[in-house]
Amino acid sequence: MNLNNAVAIVTGGASGLGLATVEEFLARGAKVAIFDMNEAAGQAVVDANPGRVIFAKVNVADEQSTQAGVEATLAAFGAVHVAVNCAGIGTAGKTLDRDSKALPLDSFAKVIQVNLIGTFNVARLAAQAMANNTPDADGQRGVIINTASVAAFDGQTGQAAYSASKGGVVGMTLPMARDLSRYGVRVNTIAPGIFDTPMMKGVSEEYRQPLIAMVQNPKRFGDPAEYGRLCVTIVENNYLNAETIRLDGGIRMQAK
Template sequence: MNLNDKVAVVTGGASGLGLASVEQFLAKGARAVVFDMNEEAGQALAQKHPGKVLFFKVNVADEDSVQHAISTTVKEFGGIHVLVNCAGIGAAGKTLDRDSKALPLAAFAKTIQVNLIGSFNVARLAAEEMAKNQPDADGQRGVIINTASVAAFDGQTGQAAYSASKGGVVGMTLPMARDLARYGIRVNTIAPGIFDTPMMQGVSDEYRQPLIAMVQNPKRFGNPAEYGSLCVSICQNAYLNAETIRLDGGIRMQAK
């Protein structure tokens, strides 16, 4: 896909991996639409790139919220060609805590609701619009990129909910790609390791160093721009479909 003047929707696009993706798409000549709950950061991004970036305050797990933002995007930018799902939460909690009390079911359900159901919610509504696009010479109408995590495979202590939500994202990659193949819409998933996002920059070296020690090569956290660059590469390589790609420096997470 030639990204020039295409429209890329990025959930969680006001910060972290999502923001890095927005910046990479803009650099390739695309227009970007940011869905995020951080209204201040999202509005600032749209003001920085007038005519190139739209912002909507969106709860990805809420059908009406997403539908309104999708419909308005199509009205203002004419269509949707790319979706990158980066919105998510990372709450931790053991199945039984140190007092042998069970994890509240509501906490588990919220993580699934945002990370898994939210991703599917946006993907299904974006796909509905992508299916209306004129196909290119290779029959392509759109690209969906979901974000899982290495926790889908190497979940640590206290990550039952998070790992389940991200494992679900991995699990729906192939069937969704099969569902949408007839429309020329490709579906891939990125499973990032630990990236140097603002959240990680705020923690101490005492916490960071053991995590970096688990990375094989290069011996550092990922740069968010590397995630954004992979999103662009997935869009540009029309033969890459139904795949989950670990982007993690070879990390294999230990139990804790």
């Protein structure tokens, strides 16, 4: 699928991996709808790209909020061709804490609600819009890219909720791709390692270095632009479907 003049929804698009994806898509001629909760950051991207970007304040875990965002995208640009799910939270908590107290169920449920249910919510509504597109010569109407994590495979201590949410994203990749094949909509997932997002830039070297030591090659955190460029590749390569791709420099996370 050609990104030039395509319309993409990017959740979490106001910062981090989502913003890097927005920038890569814009560089290739796409129009972008940013779904995020950070209005100031999202509006800054709109102001820098007049006519090519809209912002919608969307809670991905809320059906009405997400539907309103999709409708705003259709009203502004007339279609949805690509959806990239980057929105997520990473709250940590052990199953039992040091005092043998169980993790509050609400804490676990919130991570699942945002990371897993929110991803499916956006994907299903974006797919509904994509189904109305005219197929290209290869029968393509749309592309969905979901974001898992290496924690889906190598969850660390305290990551039961996060790993479960991201493992769910991996697990629904193939069945969703099968569900949507008749409509010409491809579904792939990226499982990133540790990327140099604003959050990671703010932590100390004492915390960063042991994480970098787990990376095989190159010995650094990922550059968010590398995530964005992989999203471009997935969109442009029509034969890439139903796959989960680790983008992690070969990292294998230790227990802690």
